[in-house]
Amino acid sequence: MNDRRRIIVGISGATGIAYGIRVLEFLRAADVETHLVVSKAGHLTRSYETELSARELxxxxxxNYAPADVGAAIASGSFRTMGMVIAPCSIRTLAEVASCVTGSLLTxxxxxxxxxxRRVVLMVRETPLHAGHLRAMLGATEMGAVVMPPTPAFYTRPRTIQDIVDHTAARALDLFDIETPGVPRWSGRPESAPADDGPSCGARPPIA
Known part of the structure; x- marks a missing residue:
């Protein structure tokens, strides 16, 4: 019996494949077994946004599984996992999950x-949103999914795009109780913030 923790990682065609890549890297560092399915549009986005080949991803x-392989292990509830994170999650993928009309192994x-x-985290990447998008988010939430748009946080004072990606990916893995060492967390006040009681953008506590 395999006692190693397992998580399914899905990558769809929305922009922001960097989040899925970082999730995979963090999970490997945490010794969590990853089962990856990338949609056809996800590979297209990979070619647009990264220098990685399909093999390197x-x-x-x-x-790894092909999106058409609906007979794969992860298509059965008897295959035990901690859950799934879809990073990024396109609106089409969200809509399929919310409607239970699953057209691929990903959904x-x-x-x-x-x-x-089991926990399902949908890193929905779309803006602005119309009522149909919001209804799909509500539907997925009512079924137990966690809708987590990859919204950057600035209380950590990120210096690079990678800092922003790292923090967001780590917050997604927090939802599975997976620790990501080295990613800064809010502790009440940044060390570099002034100690007075006046207003400070850097010292303002996080909203989410």
């Missing part, structure tokens, strides 16, 4: 996790 995971795996009452 897949090498970041322990196990079938999410639906399986939800029916088994």
């Amino acid at each position: 897949e090498a970041l995971a322990d196990v 079938r795996a999410a639906d399986v996790c939800l029916k088994e009452r």
Whole structure:
């Protein structure tokens, strides 16, 4: 019996594949077994936004699946995992999850996790949002998913885009109780903030 922790990672075609890549890297560092499924549009986004080949992206995971492989292990609830994170999550993927009309292994795996009452984190990447998007978010939430748009936080005073990506990916993994050492957390007041009681943008506590 394999006692190693497992998580399914999905990458869809929305912009922001950097989040999925960083999630995979953090999970490897935490010794969590990763099962990756990337949609056709996800690979297209990979070619637009990174220098990685498909093979290099897949090498970041322990196990890879084709999106059409609906007979894969992760398509069954008897295959035990901690749940699934889709990073990034396109509106189409969100809509399939919310409607239970799953057209690929990517959304079938999410639906399986939800029916088994496992954690599903959807890093929905779209803006602005119309009422249909919001209804889909509500539908997914009502079924137990966590809708987590990759919104940057600035209380950590990020210096690079990578700092922003790291913090957001780490916050997603917090939802699975997976620790990501080295990623800064709010502790009440940044060390570099002034000690007086006056207003300070840097010392303002986080809203979310």
